[in-house]
Amino acid sequence: MIIGEVIGNVWATKKEPALNGLKLMVVRELTPDGKPAGPTLVAADVVGAGIGERVLVVSGSTARRAVGQSEPPVDAAIVGIIDSVEAKC
Known part of the structure; x- marks a missing residue:
């Protein structure tokens, strides 16, 4: 899983x-x-996240399962909205 922040929307009419x-x-x-760390990516949102929220993102076959369709063309999905993170670094 990846921790990320939603920074925008993607609209595609076609x-x-x-x-x-x-x-x-x-x-x-x-x-x-x-x-900030690592790349920026586009993810299908299955939990209703908004711009500025920290989220959990999954990729690959886990993302396709999260979307719930048979073989959707996605490689990343937002599966959670983060309330807090506690890490001992």
């Missing part, structure tokens, strides 16, 4: 039909203490 009805969000990867 897309693969299997993406219809999916909310696509731009997510910036964060370290456990909230600093």
